Every structure is written in C-alpha cells, then in structure tokens.
Amino acid sequence: VTLQQQIRANRWRTLLVVVAFVGLVVVVSAASYAFLGQGGAVGLLAFGLAYGLFAWWNAGRMIGGLTHASPLEKRDDPELYRLVENVSIAAGLPATPPLYLVDDPAPNAFAAGAKPEKAYVAVTSGLRRLMPARELEAVLAHEIAHIRNRDVRLMTLAAVLVGVVAMISDFAFRMAFWGGRGGNRNPVQVISALVALLLAPLAALLLQMALSRRREFLADASAAAMLNDAEAMALALRRLELDTSEVAYADRATAHLYIESPTRAIRGAGGFLAGLFQTHPSLDDRIRALEQAGGFRLSH
C-alpha cells in the first residue's frame, strides 16, 4: 500500500463512516418513534445531527478534554520538542504540530484533530520518563505518520460520532421508560425498538474498532521509513508491551487514538468476539511485522 493509496482509502472510509453514522442516527430515531411518537423522533434526529456537527467543529478540543491533555510549550521540554520538530521535517509536514502532555504514569501517546493543520500530538508523562530518545522519536514518528496519512481525521471523526450515537440511544432509552404509557403498543414494535436501541451503540463500536486496526501497521512502517530505523520502532513497542499500567482517562470513545490500547479491558484476550472488540492489533504482531520489514530480530 503506498501512502497516496492509503490517503485515498482514508477519504473513502471517512465518507463511509459519515454515511454509516447518518444511517445509525436514522435507525435510532425510527426505533424511538415507537416510544416517543413523531415529534420525539424528529427532535432526536435533529438533535443528533446538530450535535454531530458541533462535535466535529470542536473535536480536537473535546478529545483534549476527555483525555485530560494540556498544552506543552517548547521551554517546558525543549528536548521533546526538538524530537517532534525533527520527525515533522522527516515526514515533510509543512509545520510542527503542537505537543500536549497527559499527566499519567502509563506510557502512551496519541494524535488528534479534525484537520491535518490543526492536529496535535499528545504523550503521557509516563512515556516521556520511560522511553530513551531513540524510542521516543519512533513513537512520535508513529503519531506524526497518523497525521500525515490522514488517519487522524478519520479516527477523530470515529471517536466523536461514536460518542454521539451512544448518547442518542441512551437518551432515547431513558425517554422510553420515562414517557411510557404502556398497554396500547404492539409488542413486536416494542421489542424491535428495544433491540435497535441496544444494538446501535454496539454497531457504532464495531465500526470504530474495525477502522483503527490495519492503520497501526501502516503507521509503524511509515515511522520506520521516516527514521530509517525499524528497530527503534520495534524496541519502543516492546517497551510498551512490557509495561502493563493503564491510562486513567481513556474510554471506548478515545481508545483507538492511542499507540497501544490504553486499558486492559479493551486489550482483552483471545476469542473471536474479543477480536471484534480489539482496537489494536497485538503488539507482538506489530513487532513481528517490523522485524520482517527491517530484517532483524529483537532478542526475547
């Protein structure tokens, strides 16, 4: 897969996600029709779409808030800033993206932002402490690769829209119980409405997770190519693998943004269903792919 192909594929998938999201909103609204009547369903639909638009405009800030990331100035950590500058130059980005720090001992990093020129890179203080410069540079290169490959737009969109769908169906569900007059409804209608209400957030989650996995391999490979150092990327992933701590402010809406799964519940283990819910390919698989590409073996 070349970079151009990936960027084009991301554009298509972005469109697909938007269409799927609109579809989901319509399904949820139709389902809530059974409980809320016409006015309620139309209101829900309008509210969902308006909220989606609002969230899209403020996505970067919202994610910053959700993950408790705060801006980091160059004078706070010149060494880290230099690494980001170098990697941005190596990636051919027109400008160095701003840096954010998440005060959390678990080593992790993510990139967010609806547009490439508004994107930023966030690292946890744990990552900063744990990683030697060479591996830190590889992690930053991985995040910069996400920005350059336009993954970040799609991932940010997914994070925001999943949040919206979850909120709407939750809202509809509460309304149904709160506003239910009972007795005069068709039971089939009620059951299908319930199923739709429950399935919608699930569908949104599956959608979000299917989106994020393959691109991790590509970002690893891009980072390795940018730095001309596949081993550094593999060593950094190995270090992340050895550390089992979890990021405190990470949930299902933001998990797929990170370089590795931020919580163990999402990391999961084995099984088909667990595979569906996994936001990231296993670190072992990613290390193996890098070893193959770089023609080296990390000692075990």
Next chain:
Amino acid sequence: VIVLWVLIGIVVVAVLLAMWLFNRLVRLRNEVDTGWSNIDVQLKRRNDLIPNLVEAVKGYAAHERGVFEEVTEARAAVARAAGPGEAGDADSLLGQALGRLFAVAEAYPELQASQNFRQLQEELTDTEDKIASARRYYNSTVLAYNNAGQTFPSLLVARLFGFTAREFFEAGEGERAPVAVAFSS
C-alpha cells in the same frame, strides 16, 4: 463513421491520461522543491551559527588558525553550492572540518565549560539532526519523482515537457562526526 468515433475516443482518453500524468509529475516535482527548501533552511541556520562558534573557540585557541580557515572555507563552499549534489559534497567537507574544530575544543576545559560554547554546540547538534531529517524526506521525494520520470507511461510525458531528473542530497562519510563529538563531551 464508427471508426472515426473510436479514434476520437482513443484520442480523448490519451489526452486525459496525459493530463493526469502531467499533473502528477508537477505535484511530485513540487514536493521535491519543498523538500529541498527544508534542507536549505537548515543549511542556512547552520551557516549562521558557525561564525559564532569559530569566534568562541578562537577566544581560547587563537593559534589554531588552520582549523578556523578550513571551517570558514567549507562554510563558504556550502553557501556557494549550486544544486543538491554539490551542496552534499560541500556539506560532508564542512562536517569533517567541524569535527576537527570540536577536537581542538576538547583540549580546552574552560571552553567546554563556557555556557556560550555549550549552547552553540547544542544548537549545532540540533541543526545537524534536522539536516539529516530533511535529507531523508528530500531523498524520498527525489526517488518518487525520478521513478515517475523514468518509468512508462509517465516517461513519455516527462520527456515531452522536459521534466528532468533531480539530484540526491547524499550523506557524506564525516557527516555525523560533529554530532558524535558533541555527545561524547
């Protein structure tokens, strides 16, 4: 009549394809230009640092005139260089000269301890790193552009409209020498 329409169809498709290939070549060439300007920015930044560095070392080791001249000359050669190939050669010579300058500086603990010198050294290391990053990006854009200009069918468009191959900016042997010295101190 059908033959005529088929011919017109073929011509239209060929023109569209040529336009697409032309645009792609232009885009790739623009990326090469951007990549080169990234390197140029860092080369200029380094060339601005060097006189200060030479002055700082001179303050302690005025008699090492040979090294200073060598550095000054190599710096001028980088500024003069026409095109990436020449700049690459000049760059590796400058790297060697700077390596010798730092080797001289090693002998003066007071110089090593001076705040000014350490800051200059740090900035120089940073610039060297950025030149290396910019070079990796630039060379990858040159590779993509040259490949497009030398493979069929974009080869035809490239020949027709004079898209000539670009030079790589090569890493010289002594290129990383000043960085290594900076880390050992």
